[in-house]
Amino acid sequence: MRAGVTPARRSAEIQAALGKLLGPDAVGPATAAYLTDATEHRGVKGRADAVVWPATTEEVASAVAWCYQHEVPIVPRGGGTGFAAGAVPDGGVVVSLERMTRVRAFEPPLWRICVEAGLSTAEVRRLARENGLFFPPDPGAAEQSQIGGNIATNAGGPHAFKYGATGAWVTGLEAVVPPGEIIELGGAIRKDVAGYDLKGLLVGSEGTLGVITAAWLRLLPAPEATLPVVGFHAGAEAGCRAIEGVLAAGLAVAALEYLDGGALAAAGPSFPAGMPDGAAFLVIAEADGSPAEAERVQRELVEALGVDALDVRAPARPREVEELWRWRDGVSIAVEGRRGGKVSEDIVVPLDHLREAIEETVAIGDRHRLEACSWGHAGDGNLHSTFLVARDDAAQLERARAAAEELFQLAVRLGGSISGEHGIGWLKRGQLSGQWPPRALELHEAVKRAFDPKGLLNPGKKAAAT
Ligand SMILES: Cc1cc2nc3c(=O)[nH]c(=O)nc-3n(C[C@H](O)[C@H](O)[C@H](O)COP(=O)(O)OP(=O)(O)OC[C@H]3O[C@@H](n4cnc5c(N)ncnc54)[C@H](O)[C@@H]3O)c2cc1C
Secondary structure (H helix, E strand, C coil): CCCCCCHHHHHHHHHHHHHHHHCHHHEECCCHHHCCCCCHHHCCCCECCEEECCCCHHHHHHHHHHHHHCCCCEEEECCCCCCCCCCCCECCEEEECCCCCCEEEEEHHHCEEEEECCCEHHHHHHHHHHCCEECCCCCCCCCCCEHHHHHHHCCCCCCHHHHCCHHHHEEEEEEEECCCEEEEEECCCCCCCCCCCHHHHHCCCCCCCCEEEEEEEECEECCCEEEEEEEEECCHHHHHHHHHHHHHCCCCCCEEEEECHHHHHHHHHHCCCCCCCCCCEEEEEEEEECHHHHHHHHHHHHHHHHCCCCEEECCCCHHHHHHHHHHHHCHHHHHHHHHEEEEECECECCHHHHHHHHHHHHHHHHHCCCCEEEEEEHHHCEEEEEEEEECCCHHHHHHHHHHHHHHHHHHHHCCCECECCCCCCCCCCCHHHHCCCHHHHHHHHHHHHHHCCCCCECCCCCCCCC
């Protein structure tokens, strides 16, 4: 862009140029909805010169090519549900995939589907279900998040314990990479070891290597039955023992979730059918498979989770199972409702350190004078360690940021990771340097340069150094 122009003039010139390329309906000013994501309650808000709404891969390619030629940053955007501010722009052009929602191919007998990146996660799961199939990734904001965003963050969810995160279900990707070229990696194939795993690099790349425009996904026949068991315990010690008991009993459960006492205090009041007195830890484990297999595993889960439990419930009717998972999906919002805001992270630790990480989360909160709690994917050792804040209290937010730093150090000290689901985005930029050795960080940056030599794709995000 020309030097010396005012920001407003620059934005107008960018919008005019992109409008000529894509048509006026596909370009507009960056309204508030495109400047934030699920970190808005932490006060994170960006700025951008324009938003584009391409309807085809070719339109994405021409927008990226124009931006690359004119040194304008490009910020891919899915449903804006990210918890790391990855889609929050710091200038440049937001490329919103929301108009790219076509199902390009769907072959239920071959257990596969090819969809455009803007289709919602819930719609992919619904299409699969209506055809007797199952797309296992189940991140919590499924109605709003897009499949492209899920791939770009390698999103997980409760059933990632048995079935793996989103990347495990991607057999092919179409993407636009700098300086504006369309590439296809993999496809309707279930195996591919030719070449380096470029598809794997795009998975979880948080919009820093390319714009994902479509994906081939593999599906499974839907399990005939899903039967959860809920164990209520007096605290983390008994609860974590029960979790380890499930594994030691050799029960291959589909999901293994927990809520600690603080999370239960926030979400417990709306628990379907009420909670027993004194409950300060909850475990959900789910059996799936044929009706006979699910029933057998559910019976064994009742035994395993029953050790030292205050109560064990085994919902059996589909409506009860649905209600339980709907309640589980609402935990994050219920916790946020306690004080109006929260700083919620997603550290991972080896399973034998789960109890320590749960208790340390609360201790770290105490040290920073903040109420803290956690819940998450116990089987994966993945905690949503959370510090509660009042939305407009800058001092509390600052203390929560310091608490999160301590939490990341804890994760690394315990042999874990600073992120198991949400990614690095903008909020955790630079934190990888506490986890990876210098040579690994160099390779990380070299991969970025190989895809994006001008550093224009989602600048500042997923950066190894600040
Ligand atoms: C209530 C709630 C519950 C949640 N539960 C979970 C959970 O259980 N598990 C989990 O993993 N996450 C969870 N999340 C976080 C979030 O939903 C996921 O990270 C999701 O995958 C983000 O998808 P999105 O479409 O909203 O992406 P966005 O927020 O729009 O973007 C996220 C990142 O991906 C990039 N991106 C988006 N689309 C593309 C594309 N087409 N090409 C290239 N880059 C792209 C963006 O640049 C950004 O860096 C939850 C969030 C909320 C609000």
